[in-house]
Amino acid sequence: xxxxxxxxxxxxxxxxxxxxxxxxxxxxxxxxxxxxxxxxxxxxxxxxxxxxxxxxxxxxxxxxxxxxxxxxxxxxxxxxxxxxxxxxxxxxxxxxxxxxxxxxxxxxxxxxxxxx
Amino acid sequence: xxxxxxxxxxxxxxxxxxxxxxxxxxxxxxxxxxxxxxxxxxxxxxxxxxxxxxxxxxxxxxxxxxxxxxxxxxxxxxxxxxxxxxxxxxxxxxxxxxxxxxxxxxxxxxxxx
Numbered sequence: 001x002x003x004x005x006x007x008x009x010x011x012x013x014x015x016x017x018x019x020x021x022x023x024x025x026x027x028x029x030x031x032x033x034x035x036x037x038x039x040x041x042x043x044x045x046x047x048x049x050x051x052x053x054x055x056x057x058x059x060x061x062x063x064x065x066x067x068x069x070x071x072x073x074x075x076x077x078x079x080x081x082x083x084x085x086x087x088x089x090x091x092x093x094x095x096x097x098x099x100x101x102x103x104x105x106x107x108x109x110x111x112x113x114x115x116x
Numbered sequence: 117x118x119x120x121x122x123x124x125x126x127x128x129x130x131x132x133x134x135x136x137x138x139x140x141x142x143x144x145x146x147x148x149x150x151x152x153x154x155x156x157x158x159x160x161x162x163x164x165x166x167x168x169x170x171x172x173x174x175x176x177x178x179x180x181x182x183x184x185x186x187x188x189x190x191x192x193x194x195x196x197x198x199x200x201x202x203x204x205x206x207x208x209x210x211x212x213x214x215x216x217x218x219x220x221x222x223x224x225x226x227x228x229x
């Protein structure tokens with residue numbers, strides 16, 4: 001069966017510091033991968049998605065970047081954090097559309113980021 | 117462009133009462149529709165999905181949803197709510213040929229004893 005891991009689970013970082021959040025998926029190949037953010041009291045905001053190694057689509061211009069160095073690894077980064085980067089970050093995966101009947105996404109446990 | 121509207125931000129129901137959470141979508145073709153649940157501090161869990169066939173779909177934890185094309189709706193129901201159902205619920209529609217989901221803003225369910 002497939003599992004998705006995110007780490008760290010919680011993170012407190014000062015303004016201006018760098019960020020690296022990691023997501024890995026097990027039990028599947030060539031997944032689509034996604035990064036979402038939930039700010040307090042707000043819904044899900046899609047930040048990036050990837051359909052393959054090195055292929056990143058950015059949904060919202062911002063202080064963050066994403067990379068996919070391996071098939072089942074997705075990394076969210078920032079060079080200098082802002083207060084507004086605080087939130088709950090969720091990674092998700094789905095089967096690529098060419099292989100899937102439906103397009104559901106499966107989510108990781110999330111990372112709580114607090115920028116102070 | 118696809119969109120999802122969840123008209124109710126908060127809903128409070130008594131334990132044992134029935135529940136209906138509303139979801140309306142905008143999509144040009146036959147939609148792929150989903151309901152997810154999120155407990156505080158956790159990721160989203162898929163409750164159920166619709167993509168074709170029977171318009172009444174059964175999911176986990178005793179939930180069901182009905183797809184009504186004429187009303188562009190996909191409402192989530194449960195006949196008897198348990199205290200453990202208190203969570204936030206998200207409706208979503210597939211977009212961009214399956215590469216993306218568009219989520220509603222969510223409905224927070226509170227269960228009172």
